[in-house]
Structures are given as C-alpha cells and as structure tokens.
Amino acid sequence: MTRLLSAGFLRLKKNKVFWGGLILMAAWGIFMPVKMHLDAVQMGYVYRIEDGFFVYAMGVGVVMAVFCSLFIGTDYNDGTIRNKIIVGGKRSAVYLANAVVSSVVGLAMCAAYLLPYLCVGLPLVGGFTVPVEMVLLTTFTILLLSVAVSSVFTCIAMVCQYKSVAAVICILLAFGFLMTGMVLAQMLEAPKTQEVYSYAINGEISSVEEPNPGYLEGTKREIVQTLHDINPGGQAIQCAGMMAVNPYRLPVYSLAIIVLATGAGCVLFRKSDLK
Amino acid sequence: MEYVLQTNGLTKKYRHFKALNQLTMNVPKGAIYGFVGRNGAGKTTLIRLICGLQFPTSGGYTLYGRKDTDKDISKSRRRVGAVVETPSIYLDMTAQDNLKHQYRILGLPSYAGMEDILKLVGLADTGDKRAGNFSLGMRQRLGIAIALVGSPDFLVLDEPVNGLDPQGIIEIRELILKLNRERQITFLVSSHILDELSRMATHYGFIDRGQMVKEVSAADLEKSCRKCIHLEVTDTGALARVLDGMDAEYTILSDREADVYAKIGVSRLTLALAEENCDVISLRERDESLESYYVSLIGGQKND
Amino acid sequence: MMVWLWSLTGVLGLLVIVLLIKIHILRKAAGEIADGFADRLATDTNTLIGISGRDRQMRRLADAVNEQLRRLRAEHHRFCQGDAELKGAVTNLSHDLRTPLTAICGYLDLLEKEEKSDTTKRYLDIIRNRSQLLVSMTEELFRYSVLLSRESDAPAEPVVLNQVLEESIAAAYTALTQRGITPRIRMPQEKVVRMLDGAALSRVFANLLQNAVKYSSGDLEITLESTGEIVFANTAPGLDEIQVGRLFDRFFTVESARKSTGLGLAIARSLVEQMGGSISAEYTDDRLHIWIFFRERGG
Numbered sequence: 069m070t071r072l073l074s075a076g077f078l079r080l081k082k083n084k085v086f087w088g089g090l091i092l093m094a095a096w097g098i099f100m101p102v103k104m105h106l107d108a109v110q111m112g113y114v115y116r117i118e119d120g121f122f123v124y125a126m127g128v129g130v131v132m133a134v135f136c137s138l139f140i141g142t143d144y145n146d147g148t149i150r151n152k153i154i155v156g157g158k159r160s161a162v163y164l165a166n167a168v169v170s171s172v173v174g175l176a177m178c179a180a181y182l183l184p185y186l187c188v189g190l191p192l193v194g195g196f197t198v199p200v201e202m203v204l205l206t207t208f209t210i211l212l213l214s215v216a217v218s219s220v221f222t223c224i225a226m227v228c229q230y231k232s233v234a235a236v237i238c239i240l241l242a243f244g245f246l247m248t249g250m251v252l253a254q255m256l257e258a259p260k261t262q263e264v265y266s267y268a269i270n271g272e273i274s275s276v277e278e279p280n281p282g283y284l285e286g287t288k289r290e291i292v293q294t295l296h297d298i299n300p301g302g303q304a305i306q307c308a309g310m311m312a313v314n315p316y317r318l319p320v321y322s323l324a325i326i327v328l329a330t331g332a333g334c335v336l337f338r339k340s341d342l343k
Numbered sequence: 344m345e346y347v348l349q350t351n352g353l354t355k356k357y358r359h360f361k362a363l364n365q366l367t368m369n370v371p372k373g374a375i376y377g378f379v380g381r382n383g384a385g386k387t388t389l390i391r392l393i394c395g396l397q398f399p400t401s402g403g404y405t406l407y408g409r410k411d412t413d414k415d416i417s418k419s420r421r422r423v424g425a426v427v428e429t430p431s432i433y434l435d436m437t438a439q440d441n442l443k444h445q446y447r448i449l450g451l452p453s454y455a456g457m458e459d460i461l462k463l464v465g466l467a468d469t470g471d472k473r474a475g476n477f478s479l480g481m482r483q484r485l486g487i488a489i490a491l492v493g494s495p496d497f498l499v500l501d502e503p504v505n506g507l508d509p510q511g512i513i514e515i516r517e518l519i520l521k522l523n524r525e526r527q528i529t530f531l532v533s534s535h536i537l538d539e540l541s542r543m544a545t546h547y548g549f550i551d552r553g554q555m556v557k558e559v560s561a562a563d564l565e566k567s568c569r570k571c572i573h574l575e576v577t578d579t580g581a582l583a584r585v586l587d588g589m590d591a592e593y594t595i596l597s598d599r600e601a602d603v604y605a606k607i608g609v610s611r612l613t614l615a616l617a618e619e620n621c622d623v624i625s626l627r628e629r630d631e632s633l634e635s636y637y638v639s640l641i642g643g644q645k646n647d
Numbered sequence: 648m649m650v651w652l653w654s655l656t657g658v659l660g661l662l663v664i665v666l667l668i669k670i671h672i673l674r675k676a677a678g679e680i681a682d683g684f685a686d687r688l689a690t691d692t693n694t695l696i697g698i699s700g701r702d703r704q705m706r707r708l709a710d711a712v713n714e715q716l717r718r719l720r721a722e723h724h725r726f727c728q729g730d731a732e733l734k735g736a737v738t739n740l741s742h743d744l745r746t747p748l749t750a751i752c753g754y755l756d757l758l759e760k761e762e763k764s765d766t767t768k769r770y771l772d773i774i775r776n777r778s779q780l781l782v783s784m785t786e787e788l789f790r791y792s793v794l795l796s797r798e799s800d801a802p803a804e805p806v807v808l809n810q811v812l813e814e815s816i817a818a819a820y821t822a823l824t825q826r827g828i829t830p831r832i833r834m835p836q837e838k839v840v841r842m843l844d845g846a847a848l849s850r851v852f853a854n855l856l857q858n859a860v861k862y863s864s865g866d867l868e869i870t871l872e873s874t875g876e877i878v879f880a881n882t883a884p885g886l887d888e889i890q891v892g893r894l895f896d897r898f899f900t901v902e903s904a905r906k907s908t909g910l911g912l913a914i915a916r917s918l919v920e921q922m923g924g925s926i927s928a929e930y931t932d933d934r935l936h937i938w939i940f941f942r943e944r945g946g
Contacts, residue, residue, distance in 0.1 A: 070699040070701075071447060071450040071699060072448060075445075075448045078443060082436060082440060150396060150425075154396070154424070155424070157417070200650050204654065341397040343391075343428075422692055452698060452706035452708075453710045493695075495693065496692050496694065524728065527693075528693070
C-alpha cells in the first residue's frame with residue numbers, strides 16, 4: 069500500500085483542486101482575524117481569538133466533498149484506476165490508499181486554516197480566554213470530523229464510478245449535513261418557555277410565560293441531540309460555536325463513521341466490476 | 344509448450360446478457376496471439392476478466408500457472424501490462440508525469456529507463472504538453488508506454504490500432520514485432536481488422552457470441568486456408584466441362600476467368616483443355632484471404 | 648498543567664508510532680529485495696524489483712540490484728536473438744545446399760550413361776561417393792533445421808519401449824556386424840510403455856546406434872529397465888571428461904570422427920527433451936554410457 073500512497077501523493081502535488089483548497093482555507097484563516105481586528109478598531113466590538121478559531125469546521129465538509137469526488141473521480145474518468153489493478157494491486161489496498169490520501173488532505177485543509185489564523189490572530193486579537201483543554205478537545209474533534217467526512221466522500225466516489233455523479237452527490241450531501249445541522253440546532257435551541265402575552269399594571273409590565281410546545285424534552289430531546297451529534301454538519305455547527313453539549317461523545321461518533329464508511333466502501337469496491 | 348494464459352470454461356453474465364459463454368483460450372509463450380471477433384463478440388469482456396478488472400460468473404483462468412482465485416495471483420499480474428479499450432492516462436499530467444506515477448505504483452526504486460521507454464514509443468519530446476492535448480495516436484502510445492513501465496512479459500492490447508492513421512498503424516505493428524522479437528514479450532492483441540492482424544500474428548483465436556470458435560496457429564491456418572488457382576482461358580465452357588469431369592470445385596468469374604479450388608494436376612488440366620481447343624492464357628495460385636476464412640468460419644457458426 | 652503533560656505524551660506517542668511504522672516499512676523493503684531477487688533469478692521474466700516505502704538507501708540498494716538484473720536480461724535477450732538467427736541461418740543454408748547438389752547428382756547420372764575410359768570411370772566413382780556423402784550430410788542438416796523450428800506438440804501415443812528398441816537394433820544390425828560389433832541386449836519381460844512420439848523415438852535410437860557403429864571399439868551393451876531407463880554402453884578409448892560433457896553439443900565431433908556432421912547426438916537430445924525425457928552421458932574406465940530416461944506420466 070505504501071507504493072499506492074506514494075503514487076497518490078505524487079498526483080496530489082500536481083493537483084490544482086488540492087492547492088486551490090489549501091489557498092482558500094489559508095485565505096479564510098487570514099481573513100477572519102483581520103476582520104475581527106478591523107471591526108474592533110472601527111466599531112469597538114470586542115472579539116476574542118476563539119470566536120473565529122473553530123469556524124472552519126463548517127467549510128471543511130464542502131471543500132472535502134469537492135476534492136474527494138474530483139480526485140478519485142478522475143481515476144475512473146481517465147481510466148487510470150485500471151493501471152493499479154492490472155499490475156496486481158489488491159482492491160483493498162487501492163481503496164485504503166485513496167482513503168488515507170483523502171484523510172491527509174482533510175487534515176491539511178484544517179491546518180491550512182489554523183496555522184495562518186494563529187499566526188495572524190494571536191498578535192492582532194490576543195490570546196485564548198477559554199480553557200486550553202476545551203480548545204484542544206474541540207480542535208481534535210474537528211480534525212477527526214474532517215477525516216470522517218473524507219471517508220464518507222471517499223466511499224461515495226469509489227463506489228460510484230462516474231466523476232460528475234459522485235461530485236454532485238458529495239456536494240449535495242455536504243450541504244445536506246449543514247442544513248440538517250441548522251434545523252436540528254434550531255429545534256434544540258427553542259427556549260423552555262415563551263411569552264404568551266404581556267400586560268401592564270400601574271406602569272409595570274409583566275408577562276405570562278407558558279411552556280413552549282416547541283421545546284424538546286426528555287427522550288425526544290435525547291434523540292434529537294444524538295442525531296445532531298452524529299450528523300457531521302451538526303458537529304461542525306456545535307464546534308464552530310463552542311456549543312457542544314456532549315463534547316466527549318463527538319469524536320467517538322466520528323470514529324464510528326470512519327470505520328463504517330471505510331468498511332462499507334471497501335467491501336463494495338472489492339466486488340465491483342470495473343470498466 | 345508453455346502457456347502464458349489458459350482459460351477454462353470462462354463465463355460472464357451481465358444481468359440478462361451472457362457476454363462470455365464457456366470460453367477456452369490458450370496463449371502460448373512468445374506468441375503474438377491475434378484475437379479476432381466482431382464488435383460485441385466478447386473481446387473486451389475477456390480482456391477485462393483476465394486483467395482482474397471484473398470477475399467471472401463461472402469458470403476460471405490461469406495466468407503463468409497461477410489460478411485467478413489464488414492468493415498470490417498478483418505475482419503473476421505483476422508480469423502483465425495492458426491497454427484496455429481507451430488508454431488509461433491522466434489527461435491533466437504530462438507524459439513524463441504519467442510514467443512517473445506508474446513507476447511509483449510498481450514501487451520501482453528509481454525512474455531509470457523512463458527516457459528509453461518514451462523514445463521507444465516515440466514520445467520523447469513532448470516536454471510539458473498535457474496528455475489531454477495529445478492526438479489519439481499519441482495517447483495510444485502513451486498507454487502502451489505506461490504498460491511497458493513494469494517491464495512486462497505479457498502485453499494485452501485491446502484494439503491498439505483503433506482510430507489510428509495508416510502511419511500510426513504501421514508504427515504500432517512495428518513496435519509489437521520489435522518487442523516480441525527483442526524482449527520475448529508475449530502479446531494478446533484483439534482486433535476486428537483482420538488484415539492488420541495477419542501481418543503480425545503467430546496464433547489466432549476466433550471468437551463469436553462469447554465463444555471461442557477456433558484457435559489455430561498461423562502455420563496451420565495457412566495450411567487450411569483454401570488455396571485456389573485463378574485461371575484465364577479462352578473458353579470457360581470447355582473449362583467447366585473439363586473440371587466437372589475431374590470432379591473439381593470451381594467458380595466461373597467471367598467468360599474468360601475462373602477460380603479452381605481443388606488440387607489438380609496442372610499438366611493434366613492443360614492437356615485436357617488443349618483437347619477441347621481451349622488455351623490457357625494465365626495461371627495464378629492464390630491463398631484464400633484470412634478475411635474469407637473468417638467469414639466462412641463465422642458464417643458456419645451462424646448456421647449451427 | 649496536566650493538559651500540557653497529556654499533550655506532550657500524545658505527541659511523543661505519535662512520534663513512537665511513526666518511527667515504528669518507518670522501521671516496519673524498512674524491514675518490508677529489505678524482505679522484498681531479497682525475495683524479489685531470488686524470484687527474478689529463478690523465473691524467465693523481464694520484470695524488475697519494486698519495494699515499499701521511499702527510503703533513499705533502500706532505493707539505492709534496490710536500484711543496484713535492478714541494474715544487474717537488467718544486464719543479465721539484456722544478455723539473455725541477445726542470446727535468444729542470436730540463437731534464433733543461427734537457427735534461421737542453418738535452415739536457409741540447408742535449403743540452399745540442396746539445389747546445386749541436386750544438379751550435381753543429376754549430371755553425374757547422365758555421365759554414367761556416357762562412354763568413358765577406366766580412369767574416368769574410377770574418378771567418377773569417387774566423385775559419386777563423395778557427392779553421396781555430401782547429400783546425406785545435407786539431409787541431416789536439413790532434418791536438424793526442421794527439428795529446431797518444429798513445434799513441440801507432436802502427438803503422444805502409448806509406445807512400447809521394448810518393441811521400438813528391438814526394431815531399431817534390428818535395423819542397425821547389419822551395420823553393427825559389419826564392424827564386428829555384437830550387441831548385448833538386456834530387456835525386462837514386461838512391456839515398458841510411455842506416452843511418446845514413436846517416430847521420434849526410433850530416430851533417437853537410430854542416431855545412438857549409428858554413433859556406436861562409428862565410435863565403439865568393438866562392443867555394445869544396450870539395457871532397458873522397467874523404470875523407463877535406457878542405457879547404451881560401449882568401450883570408447885581416448886575420450887576425456889570434457890569431450891563427454893560436450894557430446895550432445897551440435898556440430899561437436901571427437902578426434903577420430905570421420906564423415907560426420909556432429910549433429911546426430913544433438914538431434915537425439917533435442918528429440919528426447921521435446922518428448923519430456925532426459926538424456927546424459929558418463930565416461931568411466933574407458934566406457935561411455937549414455938542414459939535416456941522417460942518418466943511415467945501420471946494422469
């Protein structure tokens with residue numbers, strides 16, 4: 069498998085989508101602290117460095133969807149996946165090599181955001197105000213998340229033998245994750261009580277609160293929360309806003325996604341007929 | 344006789360379509376095996392199966408003595424190079440980068456020999472040109488170059504001259520002959536252009552509707568191709584009478600020309616014709632073309 | 648504080664894993680070079696060695712080995728091409744020789760019918776003798792060239808070795824007795840049967856017997872064992888180890904050879920090996936032993 073990895077990285081070096089993605093993430097990583105600093109100077113907002121530190125979680129999914137489907141899809145469109153099989157490459161080795169390359173790219177995209185962000189942000193905006201453990205844990209969660217989405221998109225691209233179809237599916241899925249995440253987040257954020265009406269007595273305004281029917285409780289809440297935790301988009305939203313309810317469960321779910329996606333993709337690929 | 348490839352009752356079914364039906368094939372070592380069949384006869388399917396791209400529905404094959412279900416079939420596959428249907432090349436990389444990629448896939452320790460391969464296929468000075476900008480002939484040659492990176496012992500070429508101009512066809516043929524002669528590389532070349540194959544094949548396999556109709560060596564084929572004598576005479580009527588008397592098979596082509604398919608004593612015939620006042624103007628021996636052999640072979644198949 | 652400690656531990660752990668992987672890949676590459684090298688030497692293949700990992704020193708080693716393999720392979724190819732060219736040349740030569748020889752014999756026949764003096768007649772007889780010899784040598788050369796280009800898929804039928812051997816000896820009997828050789832024959836009672844080409848086998852025996860006729864100093868012992876082993880033994884003084892080793896080489900003849908192309912034994916070896924048997928020679932106590940062995944094919 070090392071040979072296939074070596075070949076994959078050679079291809080990666082020359083891949084325009086890869087470098088484009090890195091530049092995009094780096095630009096974003098520089099833009100964020102600069103904007104925060106300018107806003108602070110012009111309008112007096114006070115930002116802390118951790119406000120934008122985790123935002124990239126939401127972008128990684130889309131970037132990886134584009135990259136994985138195009139990188140792996142080219143192997144099918146140009147027919148070059150055959151070169152690997154004809155000379156005796158085992159199916160599982162070919163799959164895993166692609167999965168590893170995708171995961172490395174996922175991590176690289178994260179690093180491409182983080183490093184410029186820190187380099188620019190620490191001098192401009194200042195140090196972290198939240199506990200270091202939280203920062204490390206959240207960063208680790210996002211890194212694992214990017215590997216998880218890479219493995220899902222790798223699976224789709226390897227099983228679907230057409231580049232354009234795979235690209236469409238992956239991008240739709242990436243946005244789908246985010247949309248679902250936003251919807252579930254909204255559901256979970258519904259307040260416990262809501263104001264039904266307010267009245268004034270002698271100049272004093274009082275309001276009557278009623279329990280909000282949209283508020284999730286008990287098992288219902290647990291289920292929705294769990295779904296929100298498993299959904300990569302949901303994880304991204306929670307991490308970006310530092311609002312993770314079960315911070316220690318998120319990496320576990322990501323790991324499970326990695327194992328399942330890679331396993332399923334590998335099994336499907338092994339038995340598939342190639343053109 | 345050592346065989347590079349032997350298939351055994353190979354069958355491949357796609358949903359409701361049987362592409363290969365109990366196909367047996369034997370490719371001897373050192374041969375240039377011409378694989379002949381119509382479009383859709385199953386040539387590409389067979390090649391896909393033996394290259395490991397697809398799996399047989401039933402039956403199997405051995406490659407260099409190893410069965411396709413063996414655990415270390417990849418050792419045999421290491422000795423194989425192939426160009427299946429369209430050349431497998433990265434369109435957004437240069438020729439050199441494409442080769443380098445293949446070098447890495449094989450784990451070869453250095454790029455030694457890369458210049459030689461490019462020179463051999465005639466792509467030595469493509470420089471920075473992306474493969475997507477190559478002509479069809481150049482792409483075919485790059486595909487072959489990639490297949491040659493691993494120094495294969497067995498090259499499988501699926502319709503290598505498809506879409507090439509006459510110059511390109513000649514170049515590919517010369518390359519195949521050269522590699523076969525100088526490096527003892529066994530070839531399996533599929534084509535539906537018989538004429539081209541007949542100039543280089545040492546063995547033939549005729550396939551129709553997923554089955555091997557006949558496997559024959561070039562030498563044996565030449566023997567069984569019906570030889571015919573093309574006669575130009577002054578009186579074909581007399582010729583017909585004489586030939587009927589000799590119980591020979593013939594075709595009258597015009598009022599002066601005829602083809603005779605039987606082995607007849609030329610002296611006997613001329614003397615007999617002289618008795619009928621018929622002169623023999625010219626006499627030419629001709630081999631039945633590979634094409635008509637194929638047509639009669641497959642036509643016979645159709646009538647089964 | 649604890650966080651930094653854990654982070655450090657994590658980073659060190661990661662480093663250890665990376666190093667372990669690197670060591671594993673190095674060992675794997677070394678193994679691949681060793682196995683690959685042995686495999687390439689044993690198999691007739693063009694392929695070279697590939698290794699896992701990109702370690703520079705391992706790649707240098709593999710490259711050096713590959714370079715030697717490449718050279719070995721180039722020599723092999725040169726030999727094969729040279730061999731093929733030689734075979735082609737021999738075939739062409741044997742064809743080319745026949746044409747003038749046919750003319751010579753034709754005209755000799757005509758001369759026979761002419762009036763001539765006794766001296767002329769004597770000279771003609773000698774010419775005729777020599778040209779007969781030339782014809783037979785050309786025939787042998789031609790048969791050899793046919794043999795070389797023939798494909799080794801001649802029909803194999805069950806052949807009774809006892810029978811073929813007896814027939815061959817009977818055919819050569821006159822020639823043997825003329826030289827004063829009485830062959831001593833030992834054969835088992837039961838029939839020894841092998842799947843062979845009968846005609847080729849007769850030719851092999853004929854060549855070996857012819858060899859004995861020419862070079863034996865007076866005796867000949869022929870043995871057929873029930874294991875499928877056949878031995879031709881005769882006294883042949885004046886041979887040495889080196890000559891015996893080269894006995895089956897084409898065009899090789901020993902000093903005392905007369906009127907021979909040196910192809911007889913080479914043809915015999917070709918035929919025996921094409922039929923899947925083995926042939927060898929040994930020389931002890933002034934006696935030459937030629938062994939032929941045909942394995943019993945199972946199934």
